Amino acid sequence: MQALVLAEIGRFELADVPDPVPGPGEVRLLVAQSGICGSELGGFRGTDGLRRPGLVFGHELVGTVEAYGPDVPAGRRLPLGTPVTANPLTSCLACPVCRAGRPNVCPERRLLGGHVHGSNAELVVVPVDALHRLDRYPRPEAGVLAEPAACAVRAVGRTAVAEGGTALVLGAGPIGLLLLEVLRHRGVETLLFTERLPGRVAPAEAAGGVRLPDEPEALLAEVASRTGSLGVDAVFDAVGSTDTRRAAVAAARPGGEVCFVGLHSAESPVPVRDLVRREVTATTSFAYRPAEFAEALELLGTGRLEFHGEVVPAPLSEGQHWYEALLAGHPAGKVVLRPGAHR
Ligand SMILES: [Zn+2]
Ligand SMILES: [Zn+2]
Incomplete structure (x- = not known):
C-alpha cells in the first residue's frame, strides 16, 4: 500500500x-x-x-x-x-x-x-x-x-460554564473553533474569541463568536466592557503561549474558570497570586x-x-x-x- x-x-x-x-x-x-x-x-x-x-x-x-x-x-x-x-x-x-x-x-x-x-x-x-x-x-x-x-467536548465539560453564561476562547484554529461550536451548542450566550490569522475569523464569527483584539490591554478592556467589568465565566486557552495563558487568567471573573488546552509552550509564568485572590479555578483538558x-x-x-x-x-x-x-x-x-x- x-x-x-x-x-x-x-x-x-x-x-x-x-x-x-x-x-x-x-x-x-x-x-x-x-x-x-x-x-x-x-x-x-x-x-x-x-x-x-x-x-x-x-x-x-x-x-x-x-x-x-x-x-x-x-x-x-x-x-x-x-x-x-x-x-x-x-x-x-x-x-x-x-x-x-x-x-x-x-x-x-x-x-x-x-x-x-x-x-x-x-x-x-x-x-x-x-x-x-x-x-x-x-x-x-x-x-x-x-x-x-471530542477534545472540545471534554474541555467544555471540564468547566461549569452553562446556558446563558459567558466564555472566551483564545485562538480560533480547529480546536478553538470547535470549542466555540460546542459552547454555542451548550447555550452559552456571550461567546468571545481572539485570533491572529484573518482567514480564521469568519468561521469563528459564523460559529457565533465575537472577535476581540488579542493585544492584552485592549483585550481586557473589551472583556470588561462586555461583562459589566467582571470578566467571563470561563476562558479556554486553545493556544498555550505565555501571552494567552496570562490573558486567560486576567480575563476570568472572580470565581470563574480558566481551562488550559493549548500546548504551544512548555513553560509560562502565570500570575498565581491573582488566581488566588480572585479564587479563579485553573483546570486543564487533554484529549x-x-x-x-x-x-x-x-x-x-x-x-x-x-x-x-x-x-x-x-x-x-x-x-x-x-x-x-x-x-x-x-x-x-x-x-x-x-x-x-x-x-
Ligand atoms: Zn487530532
Ligand atoms: Zn491505564
Missing part, C-alpha cells in the same frame, strides 16, 4: 510499504479520509517528543471495514465495507488512572499515528473496540472531525474519554454540531505541501488527506 512516512524531520515520503496485518481483536480499514491535526505539526518539526522518523501519522479518520484479524467474535463484526471512524486513543483500562475514570491520561495510552502507524495511508489497523459505525448518521463524512470535536468521543461523533453526525471551518480535501501525495502550508499559517479549518481515493 501507499503511506506517507516521515522520512526525516520535516520531510514526508510517499512510500510503498507492506499492507499492515490485523492482529487478534483488530480490524483493517480502507482509509477514505485522514485529517491533519495541529498536534502533528510539532511531530513534523521534531518538537513534540512523541513522533519519530519512520512513523505514519494520522489519527482523524474515516474509512470502511476491509478485513478482520483473528479472535474477533462474530457479534463484533460489522459487514465488510461498513463506513466507520475510530477512536484513535487506546488506554490500558486496568491501571489506577483508568479505573479512576481518566483513561485519556493513562500512562500506557497509545495514540494512532503517534505510538503506532496511523491513517495517512491506504490501510490502517485499529482495535475492533475503537470502531464507530457511520452509516446511521445523516452526515457520515463529519466523522473525520469527531476526534478534534478525551471514550464517552466524549462518542458524544462528539453523535453531535456531528446528526448535524446538531456544525463545523464552520473550511474543509480542504487533498490527495496523500500533497501531504508534504499541506503540513508546510499549515505550519506557515494557512487558515484552513481542516485539511483532509484522501489516501484511498484512487483505489
Whole structure:
C-alpha cells in the first residue's frame, strides 16, 4: 500500500510499504479520509517528543471495514465495507488512572499515528473496540472531525460554564473553533474569541463568536466592557503561549474558570497570586474519554454540531505541501488527506 512516512524531520515520503496485518481483536480499514491535526505539526518539526522518523501519522479518520484479524467474535463484526471512524486513543483500562475514570491520561495510552502507524495511508489497523459505525448518521463524512470535536467536548465539560453564561476562547484554529461550536451548542450566550490569522475569523464569527483584539490591554478592556467589568465565566486557552495563558487568567471573573488546552509552550509564568485572590479555578483538558468521543461523533453526525471551518480535501501525495502550508499559517479549518481515493 501507499503511506506517507516521515522520512526525516520535516520531510514526508510517499512510500510503498507492506499492507499492515490485523492482529487478534483488530480490524483493517480502507482509509477514505485522514485529517491533519495541529498536534502533528510539532511531530513534523521534531518538537513534540512523541513522533519519530519512520512513523505514519494520522489519527482523524474515516474509512470502511476491509478485513478482520483473528479472535474477533462474530457479534463484533460489522459487514465488510461498513463506513466507520475510530477512536484513535487506546488506554490500558486496568491501571489506577483508568479505573479512576481518566483513561485519556493513562500512562500506557497509545495514540494512532503517534505510538503506532496511523491513517495517512491506504490501510490502517485499529482495535475492533475503537470502531464507530457511520452509516446511521445523516452526515457520515463529519466523522473525520469527531476526534478534534471530542477534545472540545471534554474541555467544555471540564468547566461549569452553562446556558446563558459567558466564555472566551483564545485562538480560533480547529480546536478553538470547535470549542466555540460546542459552547454555542451548550447555550452559552456571550461567546468571545481572539485570533491572529484573518482567514480564521469568519468561521469563528459564523460559529457565533465575537472577535476581540488579542493585544492584552485592549483585550481586557473589551472583556470588561462586555461583562459589566467582571470578566467571563470561563476562558479556554486553545493556544498555550505565555501571552494567552496570562490573558486567560486576567480575563476570568472572580470565581470563574480558566481551562488550559493549548500546548504551544512548555513553560509560562502565570500570575498565581491573582488566581488566588480572585479564587479563579485553573483546570486543564487533554484529549478525551471514550464517552466524549462518542458524544462528539453523535453531535456531528446528526448535524446538531456544525463545523464552520473550511474543509480542504487533498490527495496523500500533497501531504508534504499541506503540513508546510499549515505550519506557515494557512487558515484552513481542516485539511483532509484522501489516501484511498484512487483505489
Ligand atoms: Zn487530532
Ligand atoms: Zn491505564
